[in-house]
Amino acid sequence: MEAVKMAEEYKFETRCIHGNGGLVEGHPYGAVSVPIFQTATFAHPGIGRSTGYDYTRESNPTRHELESVMSTLEEADDSIACTSGMAAIGLCLELFEEGSHILCTEDLYGGTVRMFESIGEKRGVTFSYVDTSDIELVRKSIRKETKALYIETPSNPTMKVTDFAAMKEIADEYGLLIIADNTFLTPYFQKPLTLGADLVVHSGTKFLGGHNDVLAGFVCIKGKGLSEKLRYTYKTVGCCLPPFDSFLVLRGIKTLSVRLERQQENAKKIALWLKDRPEVKAVYYTGLPEHPGYEINQKQASGCGSMISFKVDSEKRARKLLESVKLISYAESLGGVESLITYPMLQTHGDVPVETRERLGITEDFLRMSVGIENAEDLIADLEQALAE
Ligand SMILES: Cc1ncc(COP(=O)(O)O)c(C=O)c1O
Known part of the structure; x- marks a missing residue:
C-alpha cells in the first residue's frame, strides 16, 4: 500500500x-x-x-x-x-x-x-x-x-x-x-x-x-x-x-470551512446593515474595524466568525423583533446553518446575577444573532420587517 x-x-x-x-x-x-x-x-x-x-x-x-x-x-x-x-x-x-x-x-x-x-x-x-x-x-x-x-x-x-x-x-x-x-x-x-x-x-x-x-x-x-x-x-x-x-x-x-466562510460573509453584511439602522443603538461584531478588539482579533485569529450582538432602542422593540422574525428562529444555541436569534438576558445568561448582567450591558434591549448560511438578502429582509414598528 x-x-x-x-x-x-x-x-x-x-x-x-x-x-x-x-x-x-x-x-x-x-x-x-x-x-x-x-x-x-x-x-x-x-x-x-x-x-x-x-x-x-x-x-x-x-x-x-x-x-x-x-x-x-x-x-x-x-x-x-x-x-x-x-x-x-x-x-x-x-x-x-x-x-x-x-x-x-x-x-x-x-x-x-x-x-x-x-x-x-x-x-x-x-x-x-x-x-x-x-x-x-x-x-x-x-x-x-x-x-x-x-x-x-x-x-x-x-x-x-x-x-x-x-x-x-x-x-x-x-x-x-x-x-x-x-x-x-x-x-x-x-x-x-x-x-x-x-x-x-x-x-x-x-x-x-x-x-x-x-x-x-x-x-x-x-x-x-x-x-x-x-x-x-x-x-x-x-x-x-x-x-x-x-x-x-x-x-x-x-463542511466546517465552507460553512464558516459563508456564515462570516453573511455576518459582515448584516453587521454593516444593522449599524446604519436608526432602531439599532450599538453593534458588537469583531469584524467591524471600530470594534475595540478588532486589531487583537486580527493578530491571533484568521477571521471574526458569525456571531453578532446588538442593542435596539427599547425593550419593546427587542421583544417585538424576537416575536416577528420569520426566517430567523428565536432559539437558543448558535453556529448552525440556520440563523438563530436569542435574548441573552432571559436565555443564555438567565442565571447570571442581575448586577453582573447589567454591568456587562446584557440588558433588556440586547440581542444576539448567530448568522447561518441562508441568502444574506433574505436574512436582512427578515430583520427589516421584524424591526419595523
Ligand atoms: C461558548 C459556549 N460554551 C459552552 C457551551 C455549552 O455547550 P453545550 O450546550 O453543548 O453543553 C455553550 C452553549 O451554548 C456556549 O455557547
Missing part, C-alpha cells in the same frame, strides 16, 4: 475531511464514510488481548476517528469527545483541587458560570470574573491560590477580545494553566493551543456539528500529563459521545 500522507502536508480544509490521512484505508470494505460502530462492548481475541477497543465508555472506533480529526484541527496532542460542551467543561473542572482559584473572562457563557458557581464552589474551588481584555486587571486579580485562566474570546455575548499572547506571558509568570473556550471561532479561525493555551473546550453542538441536530463537546489537550488525567476522569464519569452522535459531528466537520 502507498505510504499514508501526513497531516503536515494537508491544509486545514483537507484535514476537515481526511484528518491525518489514512482514514478511508482504515475502514472496513474501504467505506468512504466512517462506519457507526453501534456497540457497547468488544470481544477479546484471547485472555489479556484486545482489538484496541474494549468498552465504548472508554473508547469506540467512530468516536476515535472524530477525536483524531479534532486533534489535527486544533493541533492538540489529544482530544476527548463528550456528550455536550458542558460535559467537556465539567471534565476540566475535575482537574482542580479544593482551595484552587480560577480567574475567568467576565462574560462567559451563562451555563459555564452556573457550573462554576454551583458545582465548582461546592467542591471548594473559587472563581472570579474580570474583563480579560484588560491585561493589567488580569495581572492584579491573580491570587496566590490561582491555578488557571479561563478565557472566551470573543466573549459571549459582548464579543470582547482577549489577547492570548499577553495571557500566556502572565500564565508563564505565575505558573497557570490557560483554558480557552473556542466555540465561537473554532480552529478554522483560531487555534488557542498554538497561542499558549493548554486546554481548549468546545461546545461541538455549535459550529463543529453545524446543523443544530446533535449535542457534543470537546476537550483538546496539550501534553501527555493533562491527557492522562482527563482520560482517566472521562472513563470514570462516563460523559462519552455516543457513536451515532460522533458520526454526525464528523459529518458536520467535513
